[in-house]
Amino acid sequence: MSTLRVRVRRGDAFEEFDVPRRESQTVLDVVTHIQRHLDPTLAYRYACRVGMCGSCAMTVNGAPRWTCRTHVDQVAQGDRLEIGPLRNLPVIRDLVTDMREFFDKWARAQGRFRGRSRRADDFARVAPASAARRLADAGIECIGCGVCYAACDVVAQNPAYLGPAALNRAWTLLNDARDAAQGERLRAVAGDAGCQACHTHLSCTERCPKAISPTAGIAGLKRATLAAALRGEL
Amino acid sequence: MRTQVLLWGAQRASAALLALCVLVHLATLVYAVQGGLSAAEILARTRGNLAWLAFYTVFVLAVSVHAPIGLRAVLGEWLGWRGRSCDAAVGLFAIVLCALGLRAVMAVFA
Numbered sequence: 093m094s095t096l097r098v099r100v101r102r103g104d105a106f107e108e109f110d111v112p113r114r115e116s117q118t119v120l121d122v123v124t125h126i127q128r129h130l131d132p133t134l135a136y137r138y139a140c141r142v143g144m145c146g147s148c149a150m151t152v153n154g155a156p157r158w159t160c161r162t163h164v165d166q167v168a169q170g171d172r173l174e175i176g177p178l179r180n181l182p183v184i185r186d187l188v189t190d191m192r193e194f195f196d197k198w199a200r201a202q203g204r205f206r207g208r209s210r211r212a213d214d215f216a217r218v219a220p221a222s223a224a225r226r227l228a229d230a231g232i233e234c235i236g237c238g239v240c241y242a243a244c245d246v247v248a249q250n251p252a253y254l255g256p257a258a259l260n261r262a263w264t265l266l267n268d269a270r271d272a273a274q275g276e277r278l279r280a281v282a283g284d285a286g287c288q289a290c291h292t293h294l295s296c297t298e299r300c301p302k303a304i305s306p307t308a309g310i311a312g313l314k315r316a317t318l319a320a321a322l323r324g325e326l
Numbered sequence: 327m328r329t330q331v332l333l334w335g336a337q338r339a340s341a342a343l344l345a346l347c348v349l350v351h352l353a354t355l356v357y358a359v360q361g362g363l364s365a366a367e368i369l370a371r372t373r374g375n376l377a378w379l380a381f382y383t384v385f386v387l388a389v390s391v392h393a394p395i396g397l398r399a400v401l402g403e404w405l406g407w408r409g410r411s412c413d414a415a416v417g418l419f420a421i422v423l424c425a426l427g428l429r430a431v432m433a434v435f436a
Contacts, residue, residue, distance in 0.1 A: 249403035283330035284402070314334065321331040 094171060096164065098122055100134065101151075101176035102186050107131075119152050119159035119167065123175060123187065136187040143301065146237035150187050151176040156242035158301040178242040194238050197254045202280040203261040208272035216270045228267040231260045231309050233302045240296035240306055252285040256296035256306035259287055263309030266316060278313075278320050287313035333395050340392035347385040372434040379435045386427030394420040 094113045099106040100123075109126050120138055127134045138148035143161040150159050153167050153174050164173065181189035198204075209216060218225050240256035241247055247255050262281045265271050281287050290310045297305040320326045358371070372378045394416040401407040401416070 246403070279327060283327045284408070288330060288334040289399075317331050318335045321328045321335065324328075326328040326331060 096122060096168065097172050098126065099172070099174045100126065100187070101174075102134075103183075106174070113164065113171070117164045119150070119157070119162045119164060119173070119175065120148050122164060122173060123150075123159065134187070135185040144235060146235035149178055149237040149239045149242070151178060151242065156239040156299055158237055158239060161301060178238055180242050180244065180247045181238065189238070191238060194241055194255070194257070195236070197258040198236075198261055200280060201254045201258040201262040201286075202273060202277035203258055203265065205265060205268065206271055206273035209270065218269055222269075224267040224269060227309075227312065228264045231264045231304050231306070234260055234264075234304055235302060237301065239299050239301055243295040243299040245293055245295060246289055246291055250285070250289055253289045254281065254286055256290075256310065259290075259313055260304060260306040260309045263312055266313070275320075275325065278317055279326055281313050282317040282321070282326055287317060290314070333398075336391050337395040340388040340395075343384065343388040344392055347381070347388060350381065351385065369434060374435070379431065382431045382434075383428065386424060386431055389427060390420050390424035393423060 096111045096113050098109045098111050100109060109130050111122050111125050111130075114121070120141065123134070123136050124138075127136065136148075136150070138160060139145040140147070141160045143158060146158070148159045149156055151157075152159065152162060153169060153172075155167075156178055157167070159175075167173070175187065177183045177187050177189045181191065181194060184190050234257060236257060238257065240260075244253075244256055246253050259281055262277055266274060266277060271277075283289075287310045290307070292307055292311070294307050297307045300306065317326065358367070361367075397419060398412060398416045401412055407415075
């Protein structure tokens with residue numbers, strides 16, 4: 093059995109650990125091994141271990157990834173692995189970041205459903221094959237892991253920018269025929285801190301573990317906000 | 327907010343125009359330079375020619391719209407310079423760019 097040389101970011105410095113390499117080992121397995129057997133003070137975050145909860149994202153060999161579904165074989169450079177916290181977010185300790193700003197931006201982008209129907213109303217009928225439903229489907233599987241946010245260079249240079257995840261969420265709601273707050277949502281995502289700030293670098297799309305393209309959604313928001321601005325509705 | 331979105335729209339529209347203008351400009355350049363290029367030759371083609379006057383006026387106007395909006399984003403992201411003072415500075419830059427460009431266009435027309 094070979095050994096992995098793992099460099100783990102701890103504050104301003106890296107600490108090195110030797111971890112036994114195993115078959116089908118994930119990066120989260122490696123971090124868990126360090127915490128359980130080598131240094132119990134290591135702080136990291138995870139919950140489901142199966143790619144559903146979006147808690148365990150970290151920077152692995154320079155790129156943001158969901159660690160529970162990232163196999164060491166896919167990312168190790170020889171026997172070396174470098175693990176750090178996500179970029180663009182304040183670090184609380186070791187590999188744990190403060191996600192508040194990330195989720196506050198979802199709220200700022202009007203990322204919650206606002207219905208108009210009452211208890212007595214009939215079910216809304218949305219045709220699964222309708223264009224809007226398909227556009228919403230393309231972005232709806234987001235697990236809120238923050239990988240796209242960490243990958244985004246615009247977030248790094250423009251801290252007010254809402255970021256790919258919040259804008260993707262707004263885009264899925266904009267395509268929800270039942271939602272009643274579209275005007276407010278368009279105003280929330282328009283402008284220098286909103287979709288217009290995106291430079292279409294596509295880093296979010298390249299890194300999204302759920303194969304969503306926030307870039308495509310943001311392009312849709314750009315068109316929708318421009319149309320609203322030209323109509324004088326922003 | 328609305329202004330920011332319209333600025334983005336103006337930059338996209340001017341980019342589409344510039345793509346066409348640059349193509350025409352470069353194609354003309356390659357064609358014209360084949361027999362050697364002199365100031366007299368250029369002036370002979372452009373002086374009094376309303377079509378070239380119109381073309382390069384559109385070109386200059388598109389540049390004057392496109393470049394300052396891009397510069398505004400660059401200043402915000404790289405220097406953290408945002409807000410009214412930045413908008414005023416890039417507005418001034420747009421006016422200077424437009425004035426210098428149109429002056430050059432007039433110089434080869436008149």
